[in-house]
Amino acid sequence: MKRRLILHPPSHPMFLVLLLFIAIAPLIWLYFIPKAIALAFLPLGLGVHVGYTIAVLMVLLSMALSPVNVVLMEVPRQVAVPDFEYVSIFGIPYPTLRVRYVMSSTAVAVNLGGAVIPLAISILVVSLLAVHQSGAQGLGVLVGVAALVTVVSHLSSRIVPGVGIVVPALIPPLVSALSAITLSAALGVMSLAPSIAYAGAVIGTLLGADVLNLVKHFDKLQSPMVSIGGAGTFDGIYLSGIIALFLALILT
Incomplete structure (x- = not known):
């Protein structure tokens, strides 16, 4: 009997759609994201080619370095461990829970792909705003x-x-885009709204979700490692x- 290789793809249409999306998602991501970022950086004075190169590097480095966490320090902490002790009553040992x-210690780390790269791009936005002709309003x-x-x-x-700190994925960018558009329109710098929305979302989420929670609720995390910009953030x-x-580009 000859050996045969039988390929049996999922028959349900939704599975086929999901497989197709997984196959083309990286290509879509690498095609549209850099173009959108380059377009947003254009009013800041960056040329199209320079902006596109920075955007491609940002996307690739963020994806490649997302598993990398650099430990900044280790904070000692007490960990409660359940244990059994035996108490002798009339010579009979009884187990009791104690x-x-x-x-132990908790390692405080920073995620390169999720925090360092976006923050570096945000610092670039701030630097370009500082030398822009409408920099005061933009800042x-x-x-x-x-x-x-x-x-x-x-x-x-x-x-x-x-686990760590978890933040909804859509609330911060929606707030950032709407507020950037509103304030930019009020101050007459609407063309800067997309880049401001990006930097505002990154800086605000980093401070609000990570830094403030680490300062206020560090003892509640109960995790061997806390990564700024990693895991849920x-x-x-x-x-x-x-x-x-993207929202700011679409709405403006």
Whole structure:
């Protein structure tokens, strides 16, 4: 009997659609995202080719470095460990549950793809705004947007013990895009709204979701490692900037 190789693809249409999306998603991502970022950076004075090159590097480095966490420090903490002790009653040992505390540590790290790369691009936006002819208005809008996103992302984020900090992926970029458009229109710098929306979403989410929660609720995390810009906040920081930029481009 001859051996045969039988390929049996999923028959349900939804599975086929899902497989097709998984296959073409990276190509779509690498095609549209850099173009959108380059278009947003154009009013800041960056040429199309320079902006596109920076955007491609940003997308590739963020995706490639998303698993990389650089440990900044280790914070000692006590961990409650359940244990059994035997108590002798009339010579008969009875097991009793006790809780003992042992010393451990939590590593505080920063995610390269989810925090460092988006923050570097945001710093570039701030630098370009500083030398722009409408830089004062642009920086004022950015401060207002970042402050608003900081408050909203902090209020909408939550602590998941053993996991870390989780923030909704759509709330910060939506707030950033709408506030950037509103404030930019009020100050007459509408062309700068997309780049401001990106930087405001990144900085605001980083401060509100990560930094403030780490300062206020570090003991509640109960995790061996806390990564700034990693785990649940990778989409909160990295994708917030991208989505905010897209929304601002579409709405303007």
